Amino acid sequence: MRNRKKLLNLLALLIFAACAEPPYQQTEDGVVITLYQRHKTDAQRIRLRVLGDELIHVSATPEDEFSGDSSLIVIPGLRTVPYTIADTGDSIALSTARLDVSVSKSDGGITFKDKAGRVILAEKQGGGKSFTPIEVEGTMGYSIRQLFDSPDDEAFYGLGQHQADEFNYKGKSEELFQYNTKVSVPFVVSNKNYGLLWDSYSLSRFGDSREYKQLNQVFTLYDKGGQPGGLTGTYESQALDWPRMVRREDSLHFENIKTVRNLPENFPLKGADVTYEGTIEAPHDGTYQFNLYYAGYVKVYLNDELVVPQRWRTSWNPNSYKFTSELGAGKKVPLRIEWKPDGGRSYFGLRVQTPQEADELDKQVWWSEMNKKMDYYFIYGDSMDEIIKGYRTLTGKSPIMPKWAMGFWQSRERYKTQDEILSTLQEFRDRKIPIDNIVLDWNHWPEDAWGSHEFDESRFPDPKAMVDSIHAMHGKMMISVWPKFYASTEHYREFDREGWMYRQAVKDSIRDWVGPGYVGSFYDAYSPGARKLFWNQIHEHYYPLGIDAWWMDASEPNILDCTDMDYRKALSGPTALGSSTEYFNTYALMNAEAIYNGQRSVAPDKRVFLLTRSGFAGLQRYSTATWSGDIATRWEDMKAQISAGLNFAMSGIPYWTMDIGGFCVEDRYVNAQLEYDKNGKENADLREWRELNTRWYQFGAFTPLFRAHGQFPYREPWHIAPEGHPAYQSILYYTHLRYRLMPYLYTLAGQTYFDDYTIMRPLVMDFQHDREVENLSDQFMFGPALMVCPVYEYQAQNREVYFPKGTNWYDFYTGRYIQGGQQLRVDAPYDRIPLYIREGAIIPVGPDIQYSDEKPAETIVLYVYRGQDGSFTLYEDEGANYNYEKGGYSTISFSYDDTRGILTIGERAGGFDGMLEDRKFVIVPVSKERPQAFEDEPQGKKVGYNGTAQTIPL
Known part of the structure; x- marks a missing residue:
């Protein structure tokens, strides 16, 4: 009997082998492998697509065929590169010029190796995949899960911006959804020279797939x-x-x-x-x-x-x-x-x-609630910059922001009248405090007309004159535009007639917090028609006023605060693409597309600028920045923004900002300000409030976008402290410094486009081989030269600073030379943030200006920090249009040979309308033997420059 059973099993296997499809099929851009499926929820097909020598798209499904849905985050039209396919017996091998990828025939497990045969990433033995059927609103899908092996010394960064003050996600878990102060991006960068982009739009988890x-x-x-x-x-x-x-x-x-x-x-x-x-x-x-x-x-x-x-x-x-x-x-x-x-x-x-299972502990685990199939993208690179470059190859380049966006922005919750916003900007000009952008927040419309895009005439009698006046004061204006509409507005009805409104909130008569409370909802940004209508309404009502930038608030979408997940989904769906369970996290991306494509369709040569409270993978391609939402005014919240901003940068989206000073204010600070307004006396709480804002401004001056915003007490420098107070003086110092660094800053902006650069950089990006920096979340590089060390403890006058090895350092304020590879307790007086410059850095410094395009940088001071060879390439363009996409820009290279002590200024490359043909450079060498502090008017060697190369001995 037993022998007969064996024979029957063998016969069945032979019949299966005779009838089964070939184990793999080469496609135009990769390979599809067919697996023996023991259970209906096992992976049946694995697909590898080659999108670059270091870019592999992996798909898996338990179905006979892959679903035909296209990615929302990966741009279309990516071309494959040469590759080979081979059957090695137990696996199918795919090879590119930089990668060898193998897929097990028995279980579909995938291993990525470099050309030296070293494993970069491997799925767990057995494949690590699971598919659990789920049905939502009559649509079938799968809850998907993927487990990868992870060595003990691996570190993970990215995942967007979260508020738990976590940095390295190794051994940690994060639930990925969008909410006010929480921005989820399903992308990680590993210190093992790869990145992984998880292509799912539903509620997801990283590190531990279980719910608390x-x-x-x-x-x-x-x-x-x-x-x-x-x-x-x-x-x-x-x-x-x-x-x-x-x-x-x-x-x-x-x-x-x-x-x-x-x-x-x-x-x-x-x-x-x-x-x-x-x-x-x-x-x-x-x-x-x-x-x-x-x-x-x-x-x-x-x-x-x-x-x-x-x-x-x-x-x-x-x-x-x-x-x-x-x-x-x-x-x-x-x-x-x-x-x-x-x-x-x-x-x-x-x-x-509960404690995680031993075979999953400290591994890379991904889970998502609802997908049609499993999709992820493997990105290889020799550096973290290369990995982020690969990410942007997949998800889109980051356009250069308008130059004014690199200056200072003043915002308030909220300027209630036309006079308030204009008088505030005038006060900046009168006090000689540099500023480029002033922001008009929500509720500038009539109280009962949210979504009308109209101004309340009693408070804003002449919006066009208001915007013109801002421009006359050499300012720009950004306005808050929500995807929210009261049901009583004509704009709501325009959407609703087409079925483009989320109706659950109206059906449930949910009232908001304004006045008596009004009923409304959000439009469906997943519909192409709805996105066009959203822009058309903006174009009809706001755009003719000359408004410069768009603030997309509550773009999670946040239809109602503090709801459970199921009700959040009910409120924000169904979408034009499917259920909100499946499309839970990508609303902000769709909403940004509406504005970016809309403005470029009517003004193709005016740079778009969007600020959004939420985001997702690919957001950078729509010229969109993100801020960290309505954070609190606490020291621990300030500290949490450092790690939040660094991980957001590692998520591949280069432009990030925060509410300097925090948004939501403790009562004690409010009461202290009110008491001061009455009697002019600084009590203990006001003293702390002023120091908190001082430290926050110091930190904020070295983030990609420099922006103050919040509830009362107001955040204009003179409202924080009177002129002459150390808080006021420090805020002014760093605001002026920001503008002096504009040639450096704007070059970094150019590099985000041309080189896929990252401006705000965790130390692990530049010192990946220094294990001491893997968990260091409270210091960072601002571009290639400056190491920023924020102070986030009340009354702290010093702090610990680690100086990465592989280079030596200079104190920004004194020029003192510091050996790398050591930790020191450094001074941090009230009015100064610890700031250091790496050996070999070249920093171009421009004139003291009140706004970004006040005058061209006819004289640039070049600080050259000796001790190593160094280089820097100055980038310039017209600052406001897209001519750079057609070659309308110039570069000037600077290279320093430390052994010879020679600085070479290269021949200018390129050109643009309005470019300076002739200028001067003041060269200031800094060395261990001859320390030099950063000064407003330093003594140095003056050199005329007309675009031809020259060498200068130092």
Whole structure:
């Protein structure tokens, strides 16, 4: 019987082998491999597409055929390069000039190797793929999961911009969705010389595919009396008619507008004191991951240790913070949480995740909720810059921003009248504070007409004259345009007639926070017709005024704050492409396309500038920058912006900014400012507020876009502190410095297009072989020359700075020479940020100007920092149009030979209308033997230049 069974099995295999398709089929741009499918949810087909010598597109499906949907993030028309396909027996091998890729015939597992045979990246043995069927709104798809091996010394960067102050994502997890202050980009750069772009638009997770759980789903909970079943919750209020309440809590889940109702009924949250205490008992030994969700003030003690020092967020815009703890099985550990809600409605939650399985711990794991198939792109490069170049090859070049965008922007929530915005800009000019852009925020329209794109005549009587006046003061104006429309507006009806509005919010009569509350919703940016209409409405109402730039707020889309995920999806769908479950994360990308393509269609030679609160892979191709949303005014929030900005830069999108000073302000700062306005006295809270803003401006001057914005207290320098105050003086110093560095800055902007450069650079980009910088998130390079070390602790007068090895360094302010490869505690006085220049740097410095195009840089100071060979190529163009795309630009190269002590100024290449034919360079050498501080008017060797090459001995 047994032998007969063996024969039948063998016969079945022979029949299958005779009837089966060939194991692989070469295609026009790659190969498709057919696998034996043991289960219907196993991968049946694997496809490799060659998009470059170092770019491979991987697709997998359990179906007979691949779905025909096109990518939203990868640009069409990428051409393949020569490659070969070979059957090596147990695998199919694809080779390009730089890569060897093998696919196992047995399980579809893929391994990427360099030409020396070294493994760069490998899927987990067995392929690491899983497909779980999911049906949404009648459409079938799969929840997909991919697991890759990862060596112990690997590091991951990117994933967009998040607020938990995490930098290297090795061993960490991040949930990828869009929300105010959270921008998710499914792209990572590894220190192992590759990047991976995960092509999914749905809710996704990196590092751990599991969802966080409620405390009682993981732990045995005990109240403070030792009884099992829950923690002890104590609720106390300042309200006289509210008695102290004590009750047991089996979970801490008050995180959205539904679950917040689980708090005691009618409990007055403003000014309340809430304590949760007891013990937790873990089921297993290991590292448990906690996710704290909070609004108001919160502290967390675990095992009698303060694991979360006091944090704060405004009541309507909670934040998440992650921490971990080693817990032992069966051991009771004390837990105490002190929560002070800070508003009429505050949110709170604490969730947890059990230790990850050993074969997944510290690996690269991707999961997405709904896809038709699995798609990812492997990008190889010898440096992180090469990897980001490959990413932009796939997703699109980053156009050069208008030159004015590199200057200072002033914004406020909000300028309420035409006179306020004009008088503010005039005050900048009167005080000789450089500025290029002033911003008109939301609610400039009549109160009941959001989405009308009309101005409230009582407050803005002549919008065209307002914009003209801004231009007459040599300023630019950006305006806030939301994808939101009140149902009473004609613009809403124009969309709705075509089925281009998300209707759930109107159906549910959701009212916003304005006046009595008005009903409206967002348009469907996934519809090409809707995108054209959105631009046409802007073009008809705003564009004729001469407005220079567009601020796309709430582009997550944020139709309603603090909702659960299911309701968020209901509010933002269905989309023209499919369910909002499948297209959850890409709204901002579609919305940006509407404006970019719209403006270029009517004004093809005027540079587009967009600022958006959300983003996704490919955003850079639409000349779009992102800011970090409505962050809080706390020192920990300032620090978190450093790692947030660095990871966003590593996500391949070069232009990022933040609300300098934070957006949402603690009451103590508001009250301190109001008290000062009455009596002119600086109390302790105002003193801290001024120092916080000073440190934030110092940091902000060295981000790609330099922008102040926030709620009251106002962020104009004279509102922060009076003239003569060290805060005021420091803000002015760094604003002037920003403009003096304009030749350097604008060159970096040019490099983002021509060289796919990254302006704000984690140290690991330039010092990848220095292991000390892999987790260093509070220092960064600003271009190739400047190392920036922000100060983010109150009353700090010094800080630790690591000086990467492989180069030596100069102090910006003194010229003092510092040996690389060491950590030092350096001075950081109130008015100065620690700033260093790497050996071999050449920095061009222009004149002191009040706005970016006030005058050409007829004289440029060239600081040359000796000790290594160095180079820099100055880039210039007309600053406002797209002639650079047709060759309308010039470059001047500078190279320094340290051994000979000679600087060579190269022959000018190219040209453009209005280019300076003749100019002067003042050359200032800095060396260990002859230190030289950065000065406004340094002494140096003056050289005339008419475009011909010359050499200058130093």
